[in-house]
Amino acid sequence: xxxxxxxxxxxxxxxxxxxxxxxxxxxxxxxxxxxxxxxxxxxxxxxxxxxxxxxxxxxxxxxxxxxxxxxxxxxxxxxxxxxxxxxxxxxxxxxxxxxxxxxxxxxxxxxxxxxxxxxxxxxxxxxxxxxxxxxxxxxxxxxxxxxxxxxxxxxxxxxxxxxxxxxxxxxxxxxxxxxxxxxxxxxxxxxxxxxxxxxxxxxxxxxxxxxxxxxxxxxxxxxxxxxxxxxxxxxxxxxxxxxxxxxxxxxxxx
Numbered sequence: 001x002x003x004x005x006x007x008x009x010x011x012x013x014x015x016x017x018x019x020x021x022x023x024x025x026x027x028x029x030x031x032x033x034x035x036x037x038x039x040x041x042x043x044x045x046x047x048x049x050x051x052x053x054x055x056x057x058x059x060x061x062x063x064x065x066x067x068x069x070x071x072x073x074x075x076x077x078x079x080x081x082x083x084x085x086x087x088x089x090x091x092x093x094x095x096x097x098x099x100x101x102x103x104x105x106x107x108x109x110x111x112x113x114x115x116x117x118x119x120x121x122x123x124x125x126x127x128x129x130x131x132x133x134x135x136x137x138x139x140x141x142x143x144x145x146x147x148x149x150x151x152x153x154x155x156x157x158x159x160x161x162x163x164x165x166x167x168x169x170x171x172x173x174x175x176x177x178x179x180x181x182x183x184x185x186x187x188x189x190x191x192x193x194x195x196x197x198x199x200x201x202x203x204x205x206x207x208x209x210x211x212x213x214x215x216x217x218x219x220x221x222x223x224x225x226x227x228x229x230x231x232x233x234x235x236x237x238x239x240x241x242x243x244x245x246x247x248x249x250x251x252x253x254x
Contacts, residue, residue, distance in 0.1 A: 022048050042074045109139060110200055110226060113243040115146035118224060121239055121249070122196045125222055126154065134159070136186040136199040136209070141169025143198060148179040157194075159186040191216040200226035207231050213252070223252040 022045075049066040110118075122133075131154045135144040138158030148156040156179045160166040166183045173179050191197055197217060199209065210230040213223045222236075229235065229250050241247035 042070050046070045110143035110146070111243055111247075112146060114226065114241050114247050114249070115143055116150065117239060117241045118143070118198065118249060119147055119150040121251070122222060122224070125195045125220070126151075127195070128153075130193075131155065132157065132194045133196045133198070134189070134191070134194045136189075136197065137161075137201055138166075138169060138181065139200075140165045141172050141181060143200070144179060144181065145169070145173050145176065147198075148173075148176050152178055154178065156180070157182065159184055159189060161185050187212070192218055195221045197221070197223045198226070199224070201228060203228050203231075210252075213254070217254045219254055221254045223254065225250045225252070 046067050046069065049070070050063045053063050053066050125131075133147060133151070133154050133156045135147070135156075135158040138144045138160045139162075141158055141160075144156055144158030148154070156176075158169065158179070158181045160169060160181070161184060163183065166181065169181050173181055191213060194217070197213060201209070206225065206228050207230070210223075210233060217223060227248055230252060233252065235250040236253040237251045239249045239251065241249065
């Protein structure tokens with residue numbers, strides 16, 4: 001386990017432990033009354049843990065985990081679920097969020113307006129032959145599938161490491177002849193063949209990803225990052241999508 005991963009997990013454990021201490025202190029002081037004692041205490045612990053995670057500047061998806069962690073355990077105990085359900089839950093979470101925890105890249109989805117805006121903005125990069133597009137960390141395939149539909153002349157590729165999102169994207173992409181979805185780590189992929197490289201990741205990998213992009217992508221191509229800028233590198237242009245969250249697309253011409 002890397003020092004970065006240890007730091008992330010340490011923050012998560014600290015938030016949970018600190019929240020438990022606050023709740024236990026409140027119980028000793030009699031601040032939670034019966035019969036709502038257990039329910040209020042569990043809810044309070046989850047909220048306090050999420051607030052502490054926020055103060056520690058944890059990624060947003062960790063805050064959600066803190067909100068549901070203790071209530072989920074309490075609910076499972078109350079329902080007296082068979083022990084094998086815990087194993088099933090662990091396997092499902094590992095298949096869904098394992099890479100997110102390792103790489104600090106949560107599962108983000110690109111909406112239809114973002115797909116359409118990107119398709120319009122990169123039309124100038126197509127040369128009419130050997131045109132290829134790749135989505136790094138394609139998740140459930142929202143961008144890769146949408147982009148392939150809007151650009152039938154372009155060979156589109158999506159790479160996703162988490163097995164459950166990858167499997168769902170493969171099912172959704174049935175019948176798309178110009179789309180290839182792969183399960184794996186995009187760091188192992190050579191980007192030299194692609195005219196447009198798209199990523200919707202997080203702040204954590206952007207510096208390292210830019211080094212890979214600058215070394216491998218050909219002149220005349222473009223790297224597009226959804227929402228997260230490359231540190232210390234000015235984008236060639238910024239396009240704001242007219243959606244509910246005012247999504248920013250950062251274009252870096254190579």
